Amino acid sequence: MERKILPADELNAYEDFSSRTLAKIPTAIERLICIASTRDYNSGVYHHDGLASRFSASATAKALQFAHIEAFHAVSAMPLRELSDEIRQYMNWSREEPAAFLNAWQKLEPYRVAIPMEVDPTIAELFVSNVKIALAILRLHLLRQTDRRSDALQLPSLGPRSLPPLRS
Amino acid sequence: MIYLSLTAAVLLLLALVAMIARSFQTDSDLNFAGPSEEASSPDDRNNAVNDALNLEIFLKAFGDDDQRFVETLGDSRVQKLLAYERKRIALRWIGRKTAEARSIMQGHVRRARDAKDLSVSAEIRLALQYVELLALFELLSLSVFIFGPAGLRKWALLTNAILSDMKRFGQSAVPGAVVP
Numbered sequence: 001m002e003r004k005i006l007p008a009d010e011l012n013a014y015e016d017f018s019s020r021t022l023a024k025i026p027t028a029i030e031r032l033i034c035i036a037s038t039r040d041y042n043s044g045v046y047h048h049d050g051l052a053s054r055f056s057a058s059a060t061a062k063a064l065q066f067a068h069i070e071a072f073h074a075v076s077a078m079p080l081r082e083l084s085d086e087i088r089q090y091m092n093w094s095r096e097e098p099a100a101f102l103n104a105w106q107k108l109e110p111y112r113v114a115i116p117m118e119v120d121p122t123i124a125e126l127f128v129s130n131v132k133i134a135l136a137i138l139r140l141h142l143l144r145q146t147d148r149r150s151d152a153l154q155l156p157s158l159g160p161r162s163l164p165p166l167r168s
Numbered sequence: 169m170i171y172l173s174l175t176a177a178v179l180l181l182l183a184l185v186a187m188i189a190r191s192f193q194t195d196s197d198l199n200f201a202g203p204s205e206e207a208s209s210p211d212d213r214n215n216a217v218n219d220a221l222n223l224e225i226f227l228k229a230f231g232d233d234d235q236r237f238v239e240t241l242g243d244s245r246v247q248k249l250l251a252y253e254r255k256r257i258a259l260r261w262i263g264r265k266t267a268e269a270r271s272i273m274q275g276h277v278r279r280a281r282d283a284k285d286l287s288v289s290a291e292i293r294l295a296l297q298y299v300e301l302l303a304l305f306e307l308l309s310l311s312v313f314i315f316g317p318a319g320l321r322k323w324a325l326l327t328n329a330i331l332s333d334m335k336r337f338g339q340s341a342v343p344g345a346v347v348p
Binding site for chain 2: 073080122125137
């Protein structure tokens, strides 16, 4: 989407939000989750008290909606290598146990909440599909790490021990 | 006689594959807007920009980067998952584009009924484009189902160009129509 098509007050609200909030968030997936969290689950309307104090509630909602779609497109267009790396960073940042994090994300699929309402359904499916594959990749890395650790923890083999000679 | 039986068997097999491929094209729960709402949005310029962006994102997923990256991991389950997911997404896209073509044609037929001065050549051109597009989508879904989405990029660009042309032409072909 082009920024030029936004009306002036919405564009100002969008630029304010981008520079004050989004610029401080290191990864695209975190930016997407952050913006999605400003949306009311029941009404689908975006709220941000700080922005609404400087701009109108309507301009704030439109700016957040625009930022949400933009962040969503950025994540959807990401190659799998980059996406799995971003999810790994987010997982580390969450300080959750990697196994617990992956279990929750693979079973509950909380990332579906990050999909904006006004996006192309094929791109929404592509996003879900890419996140599923990225999680499978992270699970694979985790399993390999665990295997390596357990191999390293095993005592070095001393070979078959010879039995003590039998006393006659 | 044996050749006739073989031909019939091949045709039946192709029909079966087409039916299975179509079952993958059913709409998912992620279609919030729905095709009719998308098609009737008032801001055409915005829609055109979004369509181009969506196609770009969609086609990017069918490049070689992801395939190569997953191969370096050396895990057959992840490779199979990627192949399955890409095929599923490709078939869904074909299904949606087929529905879009049908909706354009239905809209045009509705407008044409009220038109006062229909151009026969324009109608024939539109009908031929529609048949060509449906045939291409059928072939494409068969090819994706059997061989995977490897050659999808070229065909997706071609079908999308025909669809855009049909959309433009379908709206302008009935000048005397009473547009609601």
